Amino acid sequence: xxxxxxxxxxxxxxxxxxxxxxxxxxxxxxxxxxxxxxxxxxxxxxxxxxxxxxxxxxxxxxxxxxxxxxxxxxxxxxxxxxxxxxxxxxxxxxxxxxxxxxxxxxxxxxxxxxxxxxxxxxxxxxxxxxxxxxxxxxxxxxxxxxxxxxxxxxxxxxxxxxxxxxxxxxxxxxxxxxxxxxxxxxxxxxxxxxxxxxxxxxxxxxxxxxxxxxxxxxxxxxxxxxxxxxxxxxxxxxxxxxxxxxxxxxxxxxxxxxxxxxxxxxxxxxxxxxxxx
Amino acid sequence: xxxxxxxxxxxxxxxxxxxxxxxxxxxxxxxxxxxxxxxxxxxxxxxxxxxxxxxxxxxxxxxxxxxxxxxxxxxxxxxxxxxxxxxxxxxxxxxxxxxxxxxxxxxxxxxxxxxxxxxxxxxxxxxxxxxxxxxxxxxxxxxxxxx
Numbered sequence: 001x002x003x004x005x006x007x008x009x010x011x012x013x014x015x016x017x018x019x020x021x022x023x024x025x026x027x028x029x030x031x032x033x034x035x036x037x038x039x040x041x042x043x044x045x046x047x048x049x050x051x052x053x054x055x056x057x058x059x060x061x062x063x064x065x066x067x068x069x070x071x072x073x074x075x076x077x078x079x080x081x082x083x084x085x086x087x088x089x090x091x092x093x094x095x096x097x098x099x100x101x102x103x104x105x106x107x108x109x110x111x112x113x114x115x116x117x118x119x120x121x122x123x124x125x126x127x128x129x130x131x132x133x134x135x136x137x138x139x140x141x142x143x144x145x146x147x148x149x150x151x152x153x154x155x156x157x158x159x160x161x162x163x164x165x166x167x168x169x170x171x172x173x174x175x176x177x178x179x180x181x182x183x184x185x186x187x188x189x190x191x192x193x194x195x196x197x198x199x200x201x202x203x204x205x206x207x208x209x210x211x212x213x214x215x216x217x218x219x220x221x222x223x224x225x226x227x228x229x230x231x232x233x234x235x236x237x238x239x240x241x242x243x244x245x246x247x248x249x250x251x252x253x254x255x256x257x258x259x260x261x262x263x264x265x266x267x268x269x270x271x272x273x274x275x276x277x
Numbered sequence: 278x279x280x281x282x283x284x285x286x287x288x289x290x291x292x293x294x295x296x297x298x299x300x301x302x303x304x305x306x307x308x309x310x311x312x313x314x315x316x317x318x319x320x321x322x323x324x325x326x327x328x329x330x331x332x333x334x335x336x337x338x339x340x341x342x343x344x345x346x347x348x349x350x351x352x353x354x355x356x357x358x359x360x361x362x363x364x365x366x367x368x369x370x371x372x373x374x375x376x377x378x379x380x381x382x383x384x385x386x387x388x389x390x391x392x393x394x395x396x397x398x399x400x401x402x403x404x405x406x407x408x409x410x411x412x413x414x415x416x417x418x419x420x421x422x423x424x
Contacts, residue, residue: 171293226386
């Protein structure tokens, strides 16, 4: 790492440790980590593992806020360890705990099994009535750039689980579908190619669905990708109200684009080079 | 609940429900909305029980009313009024938000992210100002103008 003026400074890391084979309950362990320019919380944990304590466990992968593996409870807020620099949080002391509302497998590793089950429960994939077209596609389903904007925000979800950690309803109600899964329900319901809104209703509007949300907004506040699950849930509520009042109809997915042979070639556009393989 | 039998439970439970932590104002409004809701529910039950004294005739009614005309119950009544003012006005905000009002539209997320909770904050502030005005007027009516 690049050395600089602050190379002699250290930051105190207080990390929750829990080994299910040895510990009866979690304990907080302290480490001193050299504070260097640009160091993230994840860098600090890596430094501890390499230099002080090889038994420290956590999940991480991409180091750039894309994979969603390193969600942790850092200095009182759920955050990604990889895209939060220590100097931006607290250069004196960093407290790292596993994400709350998820069981602890070991140290900073949360159990995301139930989280993914909830995600699957809202059928997070395109549903079409004509099965033949899906099994034997004849072309691409049409979608305009404007239609893309209707859902692209919710498609940025990296399934890190921070929103469920922040949600006060999840804290007490284990059955609540939760902001992540509900935002994904809206992501697919809002997709112009989708026809599955009715199939998702059982999960989305059940007693454990959208009506358990009371717009605390913490999920949207902590989302590292700007997905805004709180808005997604309110839009799902609005959608069902309009549909029940017959002010909005269920969507018919957009059709397949015409085949390439049916297009007229534009002489101004140069032809693609011949394939090399 | 985890399939892993050795995994340790880490649900925040009531602390997560009640504690606003380092989240936004709306998270505190969430907690307060639920607490005032429960308080109003308890009040309604007590209210029905107390006004039920009217069945016993006008004398029983008078006796019951006199019993509750103490500074303690007056303060209690005023607290119920404060709870009502907050719950009603915040409820209007929640109702509007559930119909998509003041949330903005889905858009491409561009850092620094500005999400619905930020966009609806003027509405939140506006309803809280109205709630505060109602509370002040109610307080004046309770304690200054007299009953």
